Amino acid sequence: MIGRLNHVAIAVHDMDAALKVYCGALGGKASDKVAQPDHGVTTVFIELPNTKIELLEPLGENSPITAFLERNSAGGIHHICYEVDDIIAARDKLVAEGARILGDGEPKIGAHGKPVLFLHPKDFLGTLTELEEA
C-alpha cells in the first residue's frame, strides 16, 4: 500500500525567514505561497529531485500547527506524506488494523488538490503521517 514519499513537512514560525534558508542557503526553488484556510496553514513547496519539502506557516486563529510551534520554538518536522493508489482502500485497511484517522475520517482535499488523510502519530511511531492519493 505505502508508496512514494511525496513530501516532508516542516512547521515554521516565519515563512519568509524559512524561504531564506531553503532558497538562499540551500539553493532550493520555491512554489508560490498558498493560503489553505481549510487546513489553517499557508504552504510553500520546495521541489527537490526526488521529493518535496512542504513549509507550513500558521494561518488564522486556530491553526492546527500552533501548539506544535509552541513546543518547538525553532520549528521542526511536522509530518511526512506517503502516496497511496486508493485512499479509501488504504484507510479501510488501516482502520481494520486498529489505526486511528484524524478528524472525521473522511479524506480532505490537500495542498496538491488531491485527497489526503492524516493518521494518528501514536499509531505510527510518533510521526504524524499523511496519505495522499497519487
Ligand code: CO
Ligand atoms: Co503535507
